[in-house]
Amino acid sequence: MESKHLHKAMVIGTNVCRFLLAGTFLFSGFVKANDPLGTVYKVQDYLEAWGLFSLSTGVVPYLFALAMGVLEFLIGIYLFFGIRRRVAPLLTLLFMSFMTPLTLWLAIDNPISDCGCFGDAVVLTNWETFFKNIVLLAAAIVVFKHNDCLFKLVTRKVDWLISLYSAVFIIFFSLFCLQYLPIFDFRPYHTGANIPQSMEIPEGEKPTTYETIFTYEKNGEKKDFTIENFPSDTTWTFVSSQTVVKEKGYEPPIHDFAITSMEDGTDLTEEILNDSSYTFLLIAPWLHIADDSGMDLINEIYDYSIEHGYRFLCLTASTEEDIASWQENTGAEYPFALMDEITLKTIVRSNPGLVLLKKGTVLQKWSVSNLPDEYQLKAPLDELPFGHLNKKTTLHKLLEVFIWFIAPLLVLTVGDLIWLKIRNRRQKKEQEASN
Incomplete structure (x- = not known):
């Protein structure tokens, strides 16, 4: 009985850590994709702080900024839905194992006042960022060690579709915001600011x-x-x-x-x-x-x-x-x-x-x-x-983006499930006919 309760506690604790990481990575990846040029500026700050001035200009910061937003968002999607329950925790642990000592260096030397983890949406000091990463690193270790406790929110039949669509969505969202300004403007000069x-x-x-x-x-x-x-x-x-x-x-x-x-x-x-x-x-x-x-x-x-x-x-x-x-x-x-x-x-x-x-x-x-x-x-x-000021609020924009992401995903997912059901029925009929 004690072992059963211990296992249940382990499952609950692991999945709490999993959703904490998923929410953090989804938010971090989304705000980077929402303001890709701001992420580019932050990447350039890092490269200049490391003395890599030749890489701070040109296409490298843009590619790195795009990759950061896409990678973090997809890790969040994988963790949230329980897709690739071995690969996703490993990627999360590797990511946090790199970011935690990096933010410790930022906190001690302070070459950059803000790490840019959450863009302008949530600005943390370097020490606040380091302590936040300590918590996330601990959660990543738990999830990686007990990945067999992670439950899936979708079946294997549609997880590939969610993965593909999420990647396409976040890439095109990032490129759209790069071309036409961030949809969500968290800076003090946003529309409507006096x-x-x-x-x-x-x-x-x-x-x-x-x-x-x-x-x-x-x-x-x-x-x-x-x-x-x-x-x-x-x-x-x-x-x-x-x-x-x-x-x-x-x-x-x-x-x-x-x-x-x-x-x-x-x-x-x-x-x-x-x-x-x-x-x-x-x-x-x-x-x-x-x-x-x-x-x-x-x-x-x-x-x-x-x-x-x-x-x-x-x-x-x-x-x-x-x-x-x-x-x-x-x-x-x-x-x-x-x-x-x-x-x-x-x-x-x-x-x-x-x-x-x-x-x-x-x-x-x-x-x-x-x-x-x-x-x-x-x-x-x-x-x-x-x-005149546009009356559209942040909530309206959030609902629009949510619909852009969720509605097509639901249509594709339901369509995939219907097709699988039809295919299974055909296979069953063919098997019955052959018998």
């Missing part, structure tokens, strides 16, 4: 103070400037800019949104955020590698904004040389302003991307692949859907 409100400091809290450093070059000499000592000598050539922490304090969701005029170094932040009219912001962190396939549409949107009296500004962290080259190659006539590279990458996951503001509120965001054209911009913005 930037000034997100920059406010609660009463009594001491704010973190930041300073934007501008690097300029003259006669082969590079020198750093701040807004206070911005060079009046126009012979200095802009190289790069970055925002650094001067004094740590309370950090609001948005703390590094600062726009500096390219012409004279004027701070345009308050002017743009307080503008009661519409403002188009073309976000292009690096113009020398920006996708110029939508330049005709961007120039048309600029002409449209001029026609209707809207502000249009390109925000970049590029050098003056790259800006001049961009203007020459694309025929860009719109003005440029400087912003921190990390902030630009956070605002929109596209290079370039387009953001529409009104009174500091993010109304719309577009990637370079789905910019509005002249047929959509046929009236003033207040008469168009673009000029």
Whole structure:
């Protein structure tokens, strides 16, 4: 009797560990697939921290980011449904055996402030991530050691179909989000966010103070400037800019949104955020590698904004040389302003991307692949859907994605079961006829 109770406890404990791991891997893989470019940025941070600068550019980070999201999601699917009950626990244990010491190194050396395990959906400190991985590693050991206790939620007749469909779904979902922006935007610049409100400091809290450093070059000499000592000598050539922490304090969701005029170094932040009219912001962190396939549409949107009296500004962290080259190659006539590279990458996951503001509120965001054209911009913005907030909530989006994944999977699974039933009946009739 005692042995029976012990076995039952082992089965329950193993499957609790199994579903804990399945939920974690499904969530982690999904958020990586939802924001593949954000995962690319994090992979580049890792490669640069390891000194592999040659691999941090090009296709390698993209392939690795895609593979990470797909692998984690599929491990979660396998664990959840009980598919490949020997292979899935082994993969899980190997994965956690690699990630746990990696996050210990991150916690001790802190080369990267956030490991990026759950993207921007759940941000953990490096020590929190390490302790989380300790728990998951222990669960992985239990599941691997007692994989015979795992029960299946589906039969072997359909587990291959679930595996194949899950792989196809997560790959295409990741590619879709890479092309057209993340469906779920967990960043502080999401549609509907009011930037000034997100920059406010609660009463009594001491704010973190930041300073934007501008690097300029003259006669082969590079020198750093701040807004206070911005060079009046126009012979200095802009190289790069970055925002650094001067004094740590309370950090609001948005703390590094600062726009500096390219012409004279004027701070345009308050002017743009307080503008009661519409403002188009073309976000292009690096113009020398920006996708110029939508330049005709961007120039048309600029002409449209001029026609209707809207502000249009390109925000970049590029050098003056790259800006001049961009203007020459694309025929860009719109003005440029400087912003921190990390902030630009956070605002929109596209290079370039387009953001529409009104009174500091993010109304719309577009990637370079789905910019509005002249047929959509046929009236003033207040008469168009673009000029108003989309009422679709996160719950609506979640239900849509759930239906995209579950509905076809159910249809294929039921179809497969019906076909197997029909085939078995035929085989039974043929066997009876032969007898």
